[in-house]
Amino acid sequence: MATIIRGGRVLDVRAHRADAADVLITGDTITEIGAPGMPAPADATVLDARGILLHPGLINSHTHAHGNLAKGMGDRWTLELLLTAGPWISGGRTLEDKHLSAKIGAVEMVLKGCTASYDLPLEFPAPTPEGIHAVGSAYAAVGMRAVVAPMVADRTFYEAIPGLMDVLPPALQQDVEKLRPAPWKTSVENMRRALSEWKLDRDQIRLAVAPTIPHHCSDEFIRACVALAAEHGVGLHTHVAESKVQAIVGLQRYGKTLTAHLDDLGVVSDRFTVAHGVWLDEDDMRRLGDRGASVAHNPGSNMRLGNGLADMRAMLERRVNVGIGTDGANCSDNLNMYESMRLASFVSKAQRPDIERWVTTDEVALAATEGSARALGFQGLIGRLAAGYKADIVFLDLGHVNWIPLNDPTNQLVHTEDGGAVTHVMIGGRMVVRDRRLTTIDVAALAREAEAARERLARLNAPGQELYERLAAVVSRFCPGLAHTRTTSRGTSAAPDRAPTAPRVVDRSIEESARGSSSPSACATSTHPSRTWSDRERIAAPANSSSERHTCACERPPKLHTSRSVSTPIASSPATFAATSSGEPISMPPTAASSS
Numbered sequence: 001m002a003t004i005i006r007g008g009r010v011l012d013v014r015a016h017r018a019d020a021a022d023v024l025i026t027g028d029t030i031t032e033i034g035a036p037g038m039p040a041p042a043d044a045t046v047l048d049a050r051g052i053l054l055h056p057g058l059i060n061s062h063t064h065a066h067g068n069l070a071k072g073m074g075d076r077w078t079l080e081l082l083l084t085a086g087p088w089i090s091g092g093r094t095l096e097d098k099h100l101s102a103k104i105g106a107v108e109m110v111l112k113g114c115t116a117s118y119d120l121p122l123e124f125p126a127p128t129p130e131g132i133h134a135v136g137s138a139y140a141a142v143g144m145r146a147v148v149a150p151m152v153a154d155r156t157f158y159e160a161i162p163g164l165m166d167v168l169p170p171a172l173q174q175d176v177e178k179l180r181p182a183p184w185k186t187s188v189e190n191m192r193r194a195l196s197e198w199k200l201d202r203d204q205i206r207l208a209v210a211p212t213i214p215h216h217c218s219d220e221f222i223r224a225c226v227a228l229a230a231e232h233g234v235g236l237h238t239h240v241a242e243s244k245v246q247a248i249v250g251l252q253r254y255g256k257t258l259t260a261h262l263d264d265l266g267v268v269s270d271r272f273t274v275a276h277g278v279w280l281d282e283d284d285m286r287r288l289g290d291r292g293a294s295v296a297h298n299p300g301s302n303m304r305l306g307n308g309l310a311d312m313r314a315m316l317e318r319r320v321n322v323g324i325g326t327d328g329a330n331c332s333d334n335l336n337m338y339e340s341m342r343l344a345s346f347v348s349k350a351q352r353p354d355i356e357r358w359v360t361t362d363e364v365a366l367a368a369t370e371g372s373a374r375a376l377g378f379q380g381l382i383g384r385l386a387a388g389y390k391a392d393i394v395f396l397d398l399g400h401v402n403w404i405p406l407n408d409p410t411n412q413l414v415h416t417e418d419g420g421a422v423t424h425v426m427i428g429g430r431m432v433v434r435d436r437r438l439t440t441i442d443v444a445a446l447a448r449e450a451e452a453a454r455e456r457l458a459r460l461n462a463p464g465q466e467l468y469e470r471l472a473a474v475v476s477r478f479c480p481g482l483a484h485t486r487t488t489s490r491g492t493s494a495a496p497d498r499a500p501t502a503p504r505v506v507d508r509s510i511e512e513s514a515r516g517s518s519s520p521s522a523c524a525t526s527t528h529p530s531r532t533w534s535d536r537e538r539i540a541a542p543a544n545s546s547s548e549r550h551t552c553a554c555e556r557p558p559k560l561h562t563s564r565s566v567s568t569p570i571a572s573s574p575a576t577f578a579a580t581s582s583g584e585p586i587s588m589p590p591t592a593a594s595s596s
Ligand SMILES: [Zn+2]
Pocket: 062, 063, 064, 120, 239, 275, 327, 328
């Protein structure tokens, strides 16, 4: 069965042009793009696209199905507080809730011009084949493509952050013990079953493996995930160096960066996607680029959680494949890929005044299409309007004010469009959105289901909210203290007994905290918008650097910042900082670099 789209203008991202062209589709695939009026089979369905700009469906390289029912539940939370909030905002979900939450996200994405996503859903204490199917079948019902990679871990958040468990009062230690994930063999076995028994069309919905955060997983678990992904020829996806806390914990635990650690475990390959990568250093990016790996760049979430600004230009220079993502609605509150593209462009420009290092709108648009397609493992199939590619096409109304006037279609796609001009969305040759309405599912019924689930879950998870509030009182002090560290090329190794040649050392500024230049919250990464790129470069200080560097950019620019602090092992840093800055006589014993 053939369809011909006549009268539209087809976006050429690289050329910043949108010339008139007709698009012939056979089945689910584009078979020809040619001059207006080109021949088509006599029985082809004709779609009138006069006044329409056609662009390839946007591809979301990182989101979380479970986040959609938790949309808008928090405001001022860091990544670490978001992880603390998990049992409250994502707990108690039935299989139907998991399906519903995924569906809400898929609906939002397609209505906003996104046709495929890399989704990392949560199931506690372990993923199940039924839970994974509940998410995959939601995408199928909406008519969208997805790669579903359930997040797995075998440590609690409180064990993953060295020292955090020690500072919890005994009653809270008992509470968080109940949050322990299943033994890793259970997770691997359940994922293996899901992979073996997968019934959905793999051209539309695929699976992948997501050891969620490196230090939340034992090394043996990560190795088993690598083996499982290889066994089934699927991707691996992990949050890496998303927050400064994570970057520092990596150095503490492993005496090397999280990326170097994952590389040593065999994770880094052309099937591997790093989510976020805000705190990657040059060596990390080189490893990722050399192995053909991807980064899912989520600029909105990175700012929303106070994690900083990832350096897309540096990644591209080291040949890292960059895709664009929204992250989950529990930490970016919408799944609007136009907004993510706009922010990816703006974040690059906000980092430095050297315009030659700013990413261009075509680089961003290509990242959100071809780059994300490669991250999903769909390269050559989606992400481009060309013969042989799947017919995943967004129809934008050029009569919408976003396009009045039309000056440069690539610039306007990235900087002006916000989803408001999306009129139709075709996925695999099927009209999933027509005249701004979904053709596949009833959104009013979805809204009723969501409201009923919301009410039920709010009641069910009230104790989870209460637990969150007690835990947040500790986490919100401890983790910013951990982030408030400094790097130096001399001093004690981060993990001297395990990594005598560690390339960098992290220590703390005693004087900073003792001077009381700021409260921990005022100095935390979570509240400081301007500090990030310089922090990251300083964390990445080369081993032969002779200058001592200060990671707190909250006072003055790096060149003016002379260090007056004493080098101390990182292991004692967060606890001491938290204790000295909290003003409370709680005991926060020094932590030890913990073994993996
Ligand atoms: Zn994520």
